[in-house]
Amino acid sequence: MKRVVSKEMYRVAQNLIPGGVNSPVRTFRAVDDFPAFIERGKGSCIWDVDGNKYIDYIMSWGAVVLGHAHDEVVDSVCEAARKGFGFGTATQGESVLAERILSAFPAMDLLRFVSSGTEACMTAIRLARGYTKRDKLIKFTGNYHGHSDSLLVAAGSGLATLSIPSSTGVPQSFIENTLVAPFNNLNYVKELFQQHKGQIAAIIVEPFVGNAGFIRPNKGFLEGLRELCTDHGALLIFDEVMTGFRLCWGGAQTLLNIAPDLTTLGKVIGGGLPIAALGGKGEIMSHLAPLGSVYQAGTLSGNPIAVASGIKTLEILGKEDSYAKLSQITQKLLNGILEAASQNGIKVQADGEGGMFGIFFAQEHVESFEDAKRSDLEMFKAFFKGVFNRGVYWAPSLFEAGFLSLAHSDADIVKTVQVIHDVFREMKQ
Numbered sequence: 001m002k003r004v005v006s007k008e009m010y011r012v013a014q015n016l017i018p019g020g021v022n023s024p025v026r027t028f029r030a031v032d033d034f035p036a037f038i039e040r041g042k043g044s045c046i047w048d049v050d051g052n053k054y055i056d057y058i059m060s061w062g063a064v065v066l067g068h069a070h071d072e073v074v075d076s077v078c079e080a081a082r083k084g085f086g087f088g089t090a091t092q093g094e095s096v097l098a099e100r101i102l103s104a105f106p107a108m109d110l111l112r113f114v115s116s117g118t119e120a121c122m123t124a125i126r127l128a129r130g131y132t133k134r135d136k137l138i139k140f141t142g143n144y145h146g147h148s149d150s151l152l153v154a155a156g157s158g159l160a161t162l163s164i165p166s167s168t169g170v171p172q173s174f175i176e177n178t179l180v181a182p183f184n185n186l187n188y189v190k191e192l193f194q195q196h197k198g199q200i201a202a203i204i205v206e207p208f209v210g211n212a213g214f215i216r217p218n219k220g221f222l223e224g225l226r227e228l229c230t231d232h233g234a235l236l237i238f239d240e241v242m243t244g245f246r247l248c249w250g251g252a253q254t255l256l257n258i259a260p261d262l263t264t265l266g267k268v269i270g271g272g273l274p275i276a277a278l279g280g281k282g283e284i285m286s287h288l289a290p291l292g293s294v295y296q297a298g299t300l301s302g303n304p305i306a307v308a309s310g311i312k313t314l315e316i317l318g319k320e321d322s323y324a325k326l327s328q329i330t331q332k333l334l335n336g337i338l339e340a341a342s343q344n345g346i347k348v349q350a351d352g353e354g355g356m357f358g359i360f361f362a363q364e365h366v367e368s369f370e371d372a373k374r375s376d377l378e379m380f381k382a383f384f385k386g387v388f389n390r391g392v393y394w395a396p397s398l399f400e401a402g403f404l405s406l407a408h409s410d411a412d413i414v415k416t417v418q419v420i421h422d423v424f425r426e427m428k429q
């Protein structure tokens with residue numbers, strides 16, 4: 001596919017913005033490529049500035065669950081915009097969206113809106129520390145919880161992609177209270193609780209990992225974390241910024257029937273506009289300012305345009321058959337990938353849940369970031385290049401999940417599977 005205009009725009013952008021992008025994975029550097037500059041999107045498809053059309057499997061990293069520029073959401077957003085962009089004070093829409101989210105998450109009594117997943121996770125950690133009066137925190141390798149200092153340890157997503165083990169500019173003292181365990185390794189976590197008795201404030205975990213590729217929790221792992229937290233007086237934080245309203249109505253905690261103490265949400269709850277949230281038991285949440293002593297605030301928090309997008313998105317997504325449809329097309333895609341792989345003698349793992357999925361070119365079952373890193377990067381690069389040049393917009397990194405929307409049709413999947421078939425055949429040669 002010709003990307004002449006994109007290439008020129010990328011050149012210009014690099015003189016203005018570090019790396020030409022406002023979030024590192026967008027450079028496509030991990031797959032030795034450069035970005036297509038996108039002009040517009042509609043439904044399951046996006047068009048770049050050279051006029052190329054792609055079937056999109058990134059969907060604004062999962063946020064645009066109804067598809068791009070959904071007519072009803074666009075109308076709601078325009079209507080809200082005409083009333084003013086924001087007032088920095090209370091509006092009724094915030095309660096409408098809060099009520100809708102709380103009704104989907106039985107473990108949450110109260111929630112607070114913020115503007116990004118990073119903020120939600122950062123605040124959840126501060127709240128857990130303030131509430132338990134302890135400092136230490138357990139996170140998992142390859143899990144990404146945004147870019148706040150104390151969480152930039154062994155993080156996934158762009159950090160995995162660019163092989164930055166943690167970031168420079170983070171003082172050692174900021175992370176010395178962050179303990180890191182391998183995902184799906186309950187004994188390791190038990191050990192940490194033994195070594196740091198009475199000091200661990202919280203465990204934060206992506207219940208289904210989406211920032212190291214897609215990794216499913218083993219049976220008993222999250223249940224075990226719940227038990228350990230309860231036994232040791234630590235809080236369990238589910239980072240459902242990606243999985244909330246994506247795996248099912250109510251996220252991973254509903255799917256697995258596990259009640260975390262705190263939950264963070266983002267992406268889908270804004271339908272593509274910047275809004276995120278943290279929520280949990282009233283007893284814990286009431287430690288947040290202005291009720292309690294844990295401080296948090298935001299000029300743009302609960303922005304009325306983002307709230308309007310979230311309300312309309314969840315209203316449409318809340319219809320009865322949404323998740324059955326998301327799951328069905330995801331499974332159709334995964335089955336197609338597996339069949340194309342087996343026909344071409346390519347070893348691939350494909351797994352997914354709800355509207356989220358991932359593939360690894362791996363010999364053995366991937367259940368941790370360490371396993372994911374052992375999968376075949378060169379195969380992934382060849383795969384990426386092949387599908388991208390044939391109009392399938394895939395995450396430009398091994399360490400990112402893929403996303404479908406309600407706008408993806410059976411025809412989209414058939415076309416995508418055909419493309420993948422051709423790419424696999426080419427890779428085999």
Ligand SMILES: *Cc1c(COP(=O)(O)O)cnc(C)c1O
Pocket residue numbers: 115116117118119121144145146147206210211239240241242266267276
């Ligand atoms: C995207 C993501 C974040 C960070 O959210 P931002 O809005 O990018 O700050 C945090 N946690 C998880 C699991 C995510 O997928």
